[in-house]
Amino acid sequence: MDWKSQFEKWKSKVGLNQDVKNQLIEFENDEKYLEDSFYKNLEFGTGGMRGEIGPGTNRMNIYTIRKAAQGLSQFIKQAGEDAIKKGVVIAYDNRRMSKEFALEAACTFGANGIKTYLFKELRPTPELSFAVRKLQTYSGIMITASHNPPEYNGFKVYGDDGGQLVPADADRLITMVDAVENELDVKTENEDKLVQAGLLEWILEDLDAAYEKELQGVILDHELINEVGSDLSIVFSPLHGAATVPMMRAFDQAGFTNVNIVKEQAEPDTEFSTVRSPNPEENDAFELSIKLGEETNADVLIATDPDGDRVGLAAKNSDGKYQVLSGNQTGALLLDYLLKKKKEKEGLPANGVVIKTIVTSELGRAISSSYGLETLDVLTGFKFIGEKIGQFETTNEKTFLFGYEESFGYLIKPFVRDKDAIQAGLLAAEMCAYYNNQGMTLYEGLSNIYEKYSYYFEDLASFVFKGKEGAEKIQRIMTSFRDEISQGKVAEDVQYVEDYQTGERHLIHEKRVEKIDLPTSNVLKIFLKDGSWYCLRPSGTEPKVKCYIGVKEQSDEKATQKLELIKREVVEKIESI
Secondary structure, eight states, X not given: OOHHHHHHXXXXXXXXXXXXXXXXXXXXXXXXXXXXXXXXXXXXXXXXXXXXXXXXXXXXXXXHHHHHHHHHHHHHHXXXXXXXXXXXXXXXXXXXXXXXXXXXXXXXXXXXXXXXXXXXXXXXXXXXXXXXXXXXXXXXXXXXXXXXXXXXXXXXXXXXXXXXXXXXXXXXXXXXXXXXXXXXXXXXXXXXXXXXXXXXXXXXXXXXXXXXXXXXXXXXXXXXXXXXXXGOOEEEEOTTSSOHHHHHHHHHHHTOOOEEXXXXXXXXXXXXXXXXXXXXXXXXXXXXXXXXXXXXXXXXEEEEOTTSSBEEEEEEOTTSOEEEOOHHHHHHHHHHHHHHHHHHHTOOOXXXXXXXXXXXXXXXXXXXXXXTOXXXXXXXXXXXXXXXXXXXXXXXXXXXXXXXXTTTEEESSTTSSSOOHHHHHXXXXXXXXXXXXXXXXXXXHHHHHHHHHOEEEEEXXXXXOOHHHHHHHHHHHHHHHHHHHHTTOOOTTEEEEEETTXXXXXXXXXXXXXXXXXXXOSOEEEEETTSOXXXXXXXXXXXXXXXXXXXXXXXXXXXXXXXXXXXXXXXXXXXXX
């Protein structure tokens, strides 16, 4: 059906939601807008769906939410009666329509006879992951678009382990969502009737208390915090999102009482009105935090993204200016502190393992190795870290100690199975208190890590190629690199190449191939003889190729120069293709 027919079908639908109908009338003379809204169905991918809010099949609205919920209902029903009884738990952040979308999903599940637990107030993604495990539901949903612009929202699906669905399960769910033929005809049930029938239960306080209790287990050195915690000056910003309540409570309960919240960003705001992007990966997002930090002489600045799963830190550098740390730098600091304290307090398990993604810095591996621990690589996406944690709990083969990715996601304790900014923010405060007690800043602590393990520096280059022609160009880039490998034409300084699409590691100079035990993914990682590497990864959600780069050198200057050199060479090569 073409977009005009879809538009007419929606516009003429008897009983169409009045707000949706008004929007259709408002835009009925704007063909470009309507075409983009109706020319296809909003894609439901491996992590769920995300898109702009508005009327149409290619937009986030109550009807596309119902379609997704109906597909998930079929997925749950296929699993049997026990799955239906266990049901679903839903949380949501501060975005436009988040609570309305959460309730629409709940009313769709209820119409299918599936029990739903729904948070009364906005809460962050990690608490949703925790709630799945605590309530032992079969599935979980987080209504969020993370740090996307204000006009976006999303529907993120979790499995019964509290982690995002792994590819095999996600593929089955996608098929069932796609099989829902008409989103306008999906049945829902009245909220009050569902509450009376016991199919809808509003939750909050008990889950908050249980999550907060588990958070205190993240603390490694209570004596340290009792001694100096109240002296540590912290600036915290939730960037208008959902992390305010759990993060501030966690600080207070742990003993960090000198916390100044950025007032302009403390309250939920659907428009994220004080930032260009509500993303702690962006230095601009720290502008107000830095201002407050200078006023209060803060030791550390901590910012979480809107759904509270990512966290960023800033600390004073050698010039006394606040510097935002990269995700890799924060990860190295947290890992180093965690292993140091665990060894001191309780000893480290012989089978302890650190899990990181393939595009995350190799510095973590160097730190773990110094403690005699293994570092395991997984594909990009925290669901793969959660999946490994579950496997190790079943087999007892390894003991999980820390999981992280370069994009500001960290997990310390596996009572959550997704990245958890509340856990990481709490441990970051303790870590900063430790360095303060040593007469050092967090930045000086990072410098010491570099001095001990070498200077591991990283960077990212992104290439945007839109439309059908862009998709073909992305494919051409990946094919060109693979052709070089198969024809033995790689550069002399290449040691080996890992191709996650074929599941093969090509040891170039030994002229042999090994198998890689990872799921299939269209990603290439090239390792150089000097310990540097770069990784090509087409984005799964955007029309772009990302190139991650990592180097290792003995000084700041040499690492910076090498990083710039490799980046320039790779960029020139990609542009030539």
